[in-house]
Amino acid sequence: MQSQPSPVIDSPVDQPPQPRHASRPGLWLIASIVSVVAMMTLRLIQEPRFLFWDDTQLGAFGQWYGLGSYLLRGELPLLSPGSWQGGNYLAEGQWGVWNPLTWVIALGMHATDGATAAVTAVKIAFLIGLCVGAFLLARAYGAAAHWAALSGFTATAGGQTIFMDAPSWVTGLQTVTLFAFLWWALKRHLDDGMSVIPYFVFAYLLVTIGYVFAVLEIATVLLAFLAFALVARDGKRAFRIVVLGSFPALLAVFVYLPGILTAPVTQRGGADILNDQFLNMDLGDLVTSPIATAVSSVRGYWGDLLPVPLAYVTWLLPLLLLVNRGWRRSLVTLRVPLAVLLVTVALVVGPSVIGPLRYPARMMPYAVLALAVCVAVIFSRGWPQVVSTRRVVAAAATTALSAWLSWAAQPGSWPIVAVSAIVQVVMIAALLWPRVGARGARVAASWLLVASLVVLVPQIARYPSSPLGNFNVPSSxxxxxxxxxxxxxxxxxxxxxxxxxxxxxxxxxxxxxxxxxxxxxxxxxxxxxxxxxxxxxxxxxxxxxxxxxxxxxxxxxxxxxxxxxxxxxxxxxxxxxxxxxxxxxxxxxxxxxxxxxxxxxxxxVNPVERAGGVARTDAGVSVSSVTWDATGATFRIDSAPADGGDVVFSRLAWPGYTVSGAELTDPARGFLLTARVDQADVGELVTVRFRPPGWSIELTAVGLAVALAAAYVGWSVVDRRRRTSAR
CATH class of the missing domain: 3.40.50 (Rossmann fold)
Known part of the structure; x- marks a missing residue:
């Protein structure tokens, strides 16, 4: 569908005429991908298990393997009584039960005996995907291909991504990758008339992974687009954004409502807002973000002093001082990315606990992505034909200042901070070499892409692994x-x-x-x-x-x-x-x-049947014909005392259970599902069945989401044909 011109559309960056061979976006994208692979190869040489660490060892791998086992049996798991408190998969959320991409990964875990190799391959694929997504997003905002390549590498190299999400918290890596593609598809649809189907696909995949921080970022980017449409009084565009935003909102109800309604019986049921300074940052941490080896005082599992450069964003930040034109139009073009950046940073430096939301540092990859796009667009519009000596000195001085502040945060880190600062200043000063700084933007972009890898060498050498735990688990x-x-x-x-x-x-x-x-x-x-x-x-x-x-x-x-x-x-x-x-x-x-x-x-000595059935009954109560599966059980009441009695099941009393032929009562021991039967019910068949709490609401929400997407796609096709006929 072709959109009408709108004053809020992010205009493409003005570029001078170039020869047909000058851009070659495919080659620049390949160069960016090769740089990412080179960075990860260096890390894996240092630590072969770099991407098989902490929660990936203890959580993600087994979760993927278990889901794959269900899929190979032709099942989608909702509940596992024998897994006890870990078996409520929809309430857990991050199992990705409804996510086809997770299904592919889960089945892939069964293709090899090597857990480390399989997980490493998956994570490298997502890092490459993040690189590609950032490249496409930067291009959508008008960045030249050579600067977009720099954006792709920058988006993958942030401290949170490298030291936390990629090694351990893989859902963070997955979702920032999908978010880059979602944002790209949304912008291309709204501003360039591209098909809306990619947006719906990426929104579905992103929400159903079950990582709540990604949903907050979807809301942020949609609200940013909506706000600028309302400011411009573009009602049609605003309506389209509301409709597009309703799709992930309805999916969020489908994915997250089971966990919300289950929370009262769990230890995640709190609603406090507080700041215990655990895995959030302050402005002092962020001012050290241009130094690749800067460590600060972010509190975490390691204590008060951060042992890795978690706050690292990009060494390119001081190089923005080299740009001598185009700032005003760049900022207009980048209104949405800047809004996403500001909101995300505000959350990162905000309270560390907001109800069930914890560890706001997990949102840093989204800030790095937005900033990487901004840098690429600003460089595309304003990179000078010849780099100014005065501006290079200013950029080097800014880098030195960040290094000094990094030293001040943890004085004991001064040797490695000094090494990084020297390397980065040398990389900046090299722009004064005529063969680099006076050969045009493409040569400069090539140099900065190579230099972006070089400045990480001290970081890779000094910090070879995540600060989280390596549990030395088997790889086979x-x-x-x-x-x-x-x-x-x-x-x-x-x-x-x-x-x-x-x-x-x-x-x-x-x-x-x-x-x-x-x-x-x-x-x-x-x-x-x-x-x-x-x-x-x-x-x-x-x-x-x-x-x-x-x-x-x-x-x-x-x-x-x-x-x-x-x-x-x-x-x-x-x-x-x-x-x-x-x-x-x-x-x-x-x-x-x-x-x-x-x-x-x-x-x-005499094993009993697996969990899920009747564990015991009160005195005077007897039952027969007991059958059960993962989500329910049936039995016939043979006898019951006059005042009734209990039937106790070997399964947790999760919210969502219903019973016919009896009634649910207070859980035995406080956690075992228990049904109360009466003498009048003797001979009756009792059925206990589990459905996630709010199941009818959740099915309605996903049904509405599918209907809305289908209607919007149909309308888009009709509208495109109408416009084509009119032309």
Missing amino acids: VSAMKQVTTEMSDGIFVVGDVYSLQRDPRAYQESLIANLWYATGRDVASVYTVLPFTRYAQELCVDLRGWTCPQAAETLFDANGEGATIADDMALNTVIVIKGPDLTEVTVPAGWRVDEGEFTWTLHR
């Missing part, structure tokens, strides 16, 4: 599977699971967090971002499966009716990790023990 899927060859479904780990990393041989006896999904067994000790409050308190278990030593006794303490938590949870294997507070283990009746070097493994 077959090694993970080997752990459970003698174990039955229903596995629970007691003790300090983090101690396994001290000796890789310990992973021959136990695994940690989501690595259990590679085994295909039902395991309670998997990773969750939504710990079920009463369950976690009862077993003193954290989100990755660590427990206090007392959990070994708690599991086998019998209630008044003789039932233990191990019975109620249908556990058949309990792994107890040896440690200072776990020097011996008591073997309960009906269990046997195998002792290893690092663990004791308790096995139930």
